[in-house]
Every structure is written in C-alpha cells, then in structure tokens.
Amino acid sequence: MTLILALDFGGTKLAAATVNVGSKQWLGYERRLSPTNANAETDLEIMRSLINSLLKGVKPDAIGVSFGGPVDATTGKVRLSHHVMGWENVPLRNLLEDEFGVPTRVDNDANVAALGEYRFGAGQGYDSLFYITVSTGVGGGWILNGKPWRGAEGMAGEIGHMVVDPSGPVCLCGKRGCVERLASGPYMAQDAREILLNEPHRDYRGEIIRELVGDNLESITGQILSNAAAAGDNLAKEILCRASWALGVGIGNVANLINPQLFVLGGGVTKAGEHFWEVLRKMSRETALPEVNFEIVPAALGDDAPLWGAVALALDSLQ
Amino acid sequence: MTLILALDFGGTKLAAATVNVGSKQWLGYERRLSPTNANAETDLEIMRSLINSLLKGVKPDAIGVSFGGPVDATTGKVRLSHHVMGWENVPLRNLLEDEFGVPTRVDNDANVAALGEYRFGAGQGYDSLFYITVSTGVGGGWILNGKPWRGAEGMAGEIGHMVVDPSGPVCLCGKRGCVERLASGPYMAQDAREILLNEPHRDYRGEIIRELVGDNLESITGQILSNAAAAGDNLAKEILCRASWALGVGIGNVANLINPQLFVLGGGVTKAGEHFWEVLRKMSRETALPEVNFEIVPAALGDDAPLWGAVALALDSLQ
Numbered sequence: 001m002t003l004i005l006a007l008d009f010g011g012t013k014l015a016a017a018t019v020n021v022g023s024k025q026w027l028g029y030e031r032r033l034s035p036t037n038a039n040a041e042t043d044l045e046i047m048r049s050l051i052n053s054l055l056k057g058v059k060p061d062a063i064g065v066s067f068g069g070p071v072d073a074t075t076g077k078v079r080l081s082h083h084v085m086g087w088e089n090v091p092l093r094n095l096l097e098d099e100f101g102v103p104t105r106v107d108n109d110a111n112v113a114a115l116g117e118y119r120f121g122a123g124q125g126y127d128s129l130f131y132i133t134v135s136t137g138v139g140g141g142w143i144l145n146g147k148p149w150r151g152a153e154g155m156a157g158e159i160g161h162m163v164v165d166p167s168g169p170v171c172l173c174g175k176r177g178c179v180e181r182l183a184s185g186p187y188m189a190q191d192a193r194e195i196l197l198n199e200p201h202r203d204y205r206g207e208i209i210r211e212l213v214g215d216n217l218e219s220i221t222g223q224i225l226s227n228a229a230a231a232g233d234n235l236a237k238e239i240l241c242r243a244s245w246a247l248g249v250g251i252g253n254v255a256n257l258i259n260p261q262l263f264v265l266g267g268g269v270t271k272a273g274e275h276f277w278e279v280l281r282k283m284s285r286e287t288a289l290p291e292v293n294f295e296i297v298p299a300a301l302g303d304d305a306p307l308w309g310a311v312a313l314a315l316d317s318l319q
Numbered sequence: 320m321t322l323i324l325a326l327d328f329g330g331t332k333l334a335a336a337t338v339n340v341g342s343k344q345w346l347g348y349e350r351r352l353s354p355t356n357a358n359a360e361t362d363l364e365i366m367r368s369l370i371n372s373l374l375k376g377v378k379p380d381a382i383g384v385s386f387g388g389p390v391d392a393t394t395g396k397v398r399l400s401h402h403v404m405g406w407e408n409v410p411l412r413n414l415l416e417d418e419f420g421v422p423t424r425v426d427n428d429a430n431v432a433a434l435g436e437y438r439f440g441a442g443q444g445y446d447s448l449f450y451i452t453v454s455t456g457v458g459g460g461w462i463l464n465g466k467p468w469r470g471a472e473g474m475a476g477e478i479g480h481m482v483v484d485p486s487g488p489v490c491l492c493g494k495r496g497c498v499e500r501l502a503s504g505p506y507m508a509q510d511a512r513e514i515l516l517n518e519p520h521r522d523y524r525g526e527i528i529r530e531l532v533g534d535n536l537e538s539i540t541g542q543i544l545s546n547a548a549a550a551g552d553n554l555a556k557e558i559l560c561r562a563s564w565a566l567g568v569g570i571g572n573v574a575n576l577i578n579p580q581l582f583v584l585g586g587g588v589t590k591a592g593e594h595f596w597e598v599l600r601k602m603s604r605e606t607a608l609p610e611v612n613f614e615i616v617p618a619a620l621g622d623d624a625p626l627w628g629a630v631a632l633a634l635d636s637l638q
Contacts, residue, residue: 070610079610128471140576149463151578152447155611158575163568163606166484175606249482256477257573258461259470287482287494291389291398292474 002318003027005051005060005100006310009043010034010109011068011083011136016050017307018060021315024120026307028054040086044095062317063096063104064310066112073154076106103317109133109306110157111148113299114141116309117264121300128260131299132159134247135222135267138180144260160184164249182246185222185269188239192225193217195235208233226272240272244279251280252287255294266299321637322346324370324379324419325629328362329353329428330387330402330455335369336626337379340634343439347373359405363414382415382423383633385431385625392473395425422636428452428625429476430467432618433460435628436583440619447579450618451478453566454541454586457499463579479503483568501565504541504588507558511544512536514554527552545591559591563598570599571606574613585618 002021008014015031030050034043069081076093096104107115114131117123123131123143132140138160142149150156160180161173168177169191181187196206196217208228213219228236251263263284270276281296288294301308321340327333334350349369353362388400395412415423426434433450436442442450442462451459457479461468469475479499480492487496488510500506515525515536527547532538547555570582582603589595600615607613620627 142577144463144468149577152580153578153610153612155608156576156578158578158608158611161575161608162572164482164485166568167486173608249485253481253572254576256480257459257475257576258468259472259475259477261471289474289477289480289492291472292477293472 002061003058004311004314005055005063006307006314007047007051007063007065008109008306008310009047009065009067009081010306011081014043014046014050015307016047016054017304018054019311021061030054034084038084040081040084040090043084043087059100060102062102062314063100064112064312064314064317065092065096065104065106066109066306066310067092067106068109070154071106071108073105073107073111073148073150076104078106103314105313105317107148107150107309107313108141108154110139110141111150111154112141112309112313113266113301113305114143114157114264114309115148115312116301116305116307117266117299118143118146119312120308121305122264122297123262126262128258129262129264130157130159130251130254130258130260131264131266131305132247132251133267133299133305134183134185134243134265134269136185138184138247138267142258142260144258159250159254162250162253164246164253177246179246179250183243183269185225188222188225188243188269189220192220192235192239196220206233206235209236222269226269229275230273237275240276241279243269244272244276245283248280248283249287251284251294251296255284255288255292259292260294263294263296264299265296266302266305270298321381322377322379323630323633324374324382325626325633326366326370326382326384326415327428327625327629328366328384328386328400329625330400333362333365333369334626335366335373336623337373338630340380349373353403357403359400359403359409362403362406378419379421381421381633381636382419383431383629383631383636384411384415384423384425385428385629386411386425387428389473390425390427392424392426392430392467392469395423397425422633424632424636426467426469426628426632427460427473429458429460430469430473431460431628431632432585432620432624433462433476433583433628434467434631435620435624435626436585436618437462437465438631439627440624441583441616442581445581447577448581448583449476449478449570449573449577449579450583450585450624451566451570452586452618452624453502453504453562453584453588455504457503457566457586461577461579463577478569478573481569481572483565483572496565498565498569502562502588504544507541507544507562507588508539511539511554511558515539525552525554528555541588545588548594549592556594559595560598562588563591563595564602567599567602567604568606570603570613570615574603574607574611578611579613582613582615583618584615585621585624589617 165177
C-alpha cells in the first residue's frame with residue numbers, strides 16, 4: 001500500500017489529507033483557518049500539527065504540496081505569498097524532504113488544482129484543458145498534452161490580469177478592466193458597496209442585497225451577491241452579469257490563442273447560478289472564432305481540487 | 320546529400336525552394352503571384368511548374384508545405400483558404416505524396432513560420448515562443464517545449480481575434496476591437512481613408528498620406544501609412560500608434576497566460592519604425608504582470624519564414 005500525504009497552503013486556510021494510492025476517498029483529512037496575523041512560521045507550525053494528527057508517526061511514501069502563490073516547481077521553492085508574510089524564497093520542498101525523508105513536489109495552487117481536475121475530476125479523459133478558479137482572485141492552470149504547462153518561469157495561467165475592458169475600473173495591478181477586477185468576489189462586493197453608498201435606496205436596485213446584510217454594506221461579499229442575484233436583485237444581477245461577461249470574453253480569447261478541448265471552472269463565484277453560466281457561455285462562444293470549439297464545465301472536486309492535485313504531484317514524484 | 324523541397328501556398332503568392340540539409344542557402348528558389356481569379360486548381364498548376372523548374376526531374380527526399388489557411392496537420396488535409404477558392408478539404412499531403420512518392424508534411428503558415436523562426440531564425444536557442452505575423456491579417460504560431468503547439472483542432476495561435484477594445488470598431492469576424500481590426504494593414508488603410516474622406520484637408524493631419532497617394536485615397540495601404548508615419552504624418556502616426564497599442568496589449572495578455580520566453584514579430588507592419596516598437600514594448604510590459612518576463616524581437620527570416628519552416632517540417636518527416 002502506497003501512502004500519499006497531500007498539503008494545501010491556501011491564503012486563508014491550511015489543509016492536509018492522506019490517501020492510499022488508487023483510492024478515491026481520503027484516509028484522513030484535517031483543515032484549519034490561518035490566523036489573522038499568520039506568517040510562514042505559524043503556517044508551517046499549524047501544518048505540522050495537522051500532519052502529526054493525520055500520520056501519527058507513520059511515514060508517507062511521497063508528499064505533494066499546493067501553495068497559494070508563485071512557486072518554482074522545478075526546485076519546489078516558494079517565491080512569495082500575496083496573503084501571508086514571510087514566505088519569500090522559502091525552500092518548501094527541501095524543508096519537507098529533510099523533515100520526512102520522502103520525495104516531495106511543490107507547485108502553485110492553480111497549477112495543482114488543474115492537475116487535480118485533470119487526473120481525478122472534471123478533466124478526466126481530456127488531453128488539453130485550462131482550469132480557472134474564480135474566487136477571492138481569478139487564476140488559472142494549464143494542462144497541455146496531458147502535462148502541466150507552467151511557462152518559462154512558472155507564471156503561466158494568469159487569466160485574471162487579462163485586460164478585457166481597457167475603459168473599465170482600475171485594478172490593484174494598475175491596469176483597467178482586467179478579468180479579476182470585474183469577476184473576483186471582493187471586487188464585485190466593493191463595486192456593489194460603492195453603488196449602494198452613492199445611490200441610497202433607489203427603488204428595487206440592490207434592495208435584496210441591503211436586506212441580506214441588514215444595511216451593513218461593509219459585510220457584502222461575493223457570496224452575498226450570488227445569493228441576492230439568485231433571489232432576483234437587479235444590482236447583484238448586473239454586477240454578476242458583468243463578471244460573467246468578462247470571464248466569457250477571457251475564455252473566448254484563450255480558446256482562440258491555445259485551442260484547448262476543455263475549460264474547467266471552479267471557485268465560489270461560479271456557483272452564482274444558471275444566468276451566470278448562460279452569459280459566460282454566450283460571450284465565450286461569441287468571442288471565439290466559429291472554427292474554435294471547446295467545452296466549459298464546472299469543476300468537480302470543489303475545494304479539494306488542490307489536495308487531489310497534490311496527490312497527483314506526489315504520485316509523479318514516485319515514477 | 321539530403322534534398323528538401325519547401326512549398327509556400329500564400330494567399331496572394333506561391334513560392335517553392337530547394338535546399339540541401341545543413342545548408343543555410345537555398346539551392347533554388349522560385350516564386351510567382353497568384354492570379355486574381357486563382358482557385359485551388361490554378362494554384363496547384365502554378366506550383367507544379369515552379370517545382371518542375373526547380374527539380375528538373377530530380378526527386379527530393381522529403382517535402383514540407385506551408386499553407387495560408389487552416390490545415391489538419393495530422394492528416395495534411397487543407398480545410399479551406401480564406402483568399403483562394405476551391406481549397407475546401409483538399410488532401411494536399413496525400414496529393415503530393417502520390418505525385419512525388421516522398422514523405423510530405425503540411426501545416427498552416429503561422430505554425431510553419433513559427434517553426435521556421437524557431438529552428439533557423441530569431442527563435443534559435445529558445446524553448447517556448449510565440450510568433451506573430453502582422454500583415455494583411457494578424458496570426459500567430461506556438462512553439463512550446465521545443466515543439467509546435469497547434470491546439471486541439473489545429474486552431475491555436477489566433478491572437479488576431481483577441482478582443483482588446485470592446486468599444487472599438489467592428490471587425491469582419493463580428494467582434495469589436497480585436498487585434499487584427501486595429502493592427503492589420505488593410506484595416507489601418509481603411510481607417511485612414513475614412514478619416515481623410517470625412518475631414519478633408521485639415522491642417523497637417525494626413526497631408527503626407529495624401530501626398531504619397533496623390534490624393535487617390537483608394538490606394539492607401541499599410542505600407543504607405545508606415546512610410547507616412549516615418550515621414551512625420553500625424554494621422555499615420557495615430558493609426559500606427561493604436562495598432563501597436565493593440566498588439567502590445569495582446570502580447571502582454573499572452574505573456575500572462577502562457578509565459579513564453581520570447582515573442583517573434585514578423586510581417587510588413589512591424590517595419591513601421593522605432594516608435595511602433597516603443598509603444599508595443601511599453602504596452603506589453605504594462606499589460607504583463609511585473610513577475611512575467613519576456614523578450615520581443617523582430618523576425619529574422621522575413622518572407623522566407625514559412626519556407627524555412629517547411630524545411631523543418633520536411634526534416635521532421637524523415638526522423
């Protein structure tokens with residue numbers, strides 16, 4: 001029996017799981033939220049305690065790691081985390097190989113989640129796919145010819161900062177109208193908040209959002225917008241419509257450029273309901289050339305995609 | 320001595336060349352313009368006469384073909400030509416293999432030119448690159464991991480129809496503000512023509528263009544705009560500036576998505592002078608994320624890129 005340890009260092013949560021090779025069920029699974037003042041040290045400490053509680057001294061055969069930030073997948077060295085301090089140039093792979101004495105592979109979460117969906121999820125049986133996660137950010141990972149494509153420096157997949165509307169609102173990246181600015185949860189919440197502040201209590205526009213947050217506009221989230229849209233709120237529908245428009249244009253552009261068979265979409269925002277998917281499918285179809293065919297499907301592994309991808313990474317290290 | 324026959328079925332011209340493997344010089348080279356009423360039959364007839372004049376009965380060891388339109392590279396079957404009638408589903412590879420009795424490979428011109436630049440031109444020594452040709456259209460071809468990436472159905476590389484300005488002018492493809500609509504020679508000429516028709520003889524705007532075409536606005540071309548811009552014409556500079564803006568945004572988006580080491584730019588429009596390249600470099604740098612690095616260089620093989628790529632295709636067929 002080959003035992004795999006899969007780790008997921010997310011921006012806000014840490015998760016670890018074990019699985020016997022061939023099984024589709026976790027043997028053990030532990031997760032914990034990252035504390036507010038988290039740094040690399042505290043993250044590693046929490047992860048160690050999760051691992052201990054899972055392994056109870058048993059040695060795994062290999063370790064796979066998903067990390068929420070840029071990683072040099074060749075060396076397994078973390079470049080940095082955009083959410084947690086102190087991760088600059090941490091040699092995570094070496095660190096874990098020294099500690100556990102087994103082969104370890106580390107890659108960034110979007111690449112790992114793409115690999116997870118390809119090997120165990122919605123991408124099974126396809127040879128080329130682009131995985132997109134739409135959540136607090138918008139990121140992506142490639143599978144080409146059945147293998148991860150990471151780009152010359154491991155930076156491939158950044159659909160989030162593709163500009164789709166150069167006259168759109170300014171993103172933290174400095175550009176206007178990139179996909180992430182229009183489609184990520186926090187930015188959509190920010191836009192809703194600003195509109196509701198500037199247009200107080202106009203008939204029916206945003207009334208359901210206000211109800212859901214009890215008029216406390218600060219607590220609007222992407223999730224609340226999804227719920228409000230599902231309940232028929234016009235403002236929430238507008239904002240989600242623009243998000244799905246941006247994603248659809250992005251996907252169509254990507255289809256023209258790389259012509260993959262499949263797009264797999266994960267992350268909370270993609271749960272925004274049928275209208276969201278309709279607009280997204282329509283816009284991607286209109287943006288892609290008529291000769292360029294593709295499917296768009298929801299991710300199958302949910303929040304576990306990075307962990308399952310980490311299992312695939314670990315398996316590859318044993319070959 | 321291994322003799323390669325390279326063929327280039329362009330939209331408006333036909334070219335054939337022979338080379339001994341290892342040599343960087345053509346042994347023989349023939350080209351002819353496609354007649355105005357060309358169809359697949361006449362193109363094939365002209366190509367046969369070019370080949371006969373080159374080979375004089377000698378049998379080549381392999382044939383490589385660049386075709387100006389979508390091709391199924393696996394079977395070597397042409398799907399269609401957007402410029403010449405009658406090419407629908409022509410099994411060009413089978414046809415040539417039957418006729419010459421030697422291994423033959425066929426692929427579309429952008430993929431073949433990318434391969435040419437990679438093996439014999441500006442892309443030598445790089446492992447991942449995107450070749451872009453900016454001429455009567457805007458097309459592209461991929462080299463990833465040292466091999467052509469054609470996409471699931473051979474349609475990859477279509478940067479020309481990436482939307483960079485959704486409020487821009489309408490393209491033949493039905494979308495607004497795609498790269499080809501803003502940066503291809505004929506569209507730029509059309510835009511100049513319309514502006515000059517609507518704003519007759521305003522001070523200094525377009526005066527040099529008018530001089531160059533002797534007030535015959537119909538004869539404005541991309542080339543003439545390049546020349547006028549180089550001579551200081553403000554309108555020509557504006558139009559070329561928008562073209563290089565569009566290309567720069569497109570390149571930056573592609574860099575974020577695929578993170579190739581190198582972009583190689585060919586085609587007449589890229590000869591528009593230093594300012595064109597400055598804007599293009601600046602915009603691509605601003606559009607790409609700070610961590611995403613790449614170089615942009617001019618193509619080295621000029622109009623011969625497809626023929627040299629055809630040589631590489633033919634060589635691959637001998638392995």
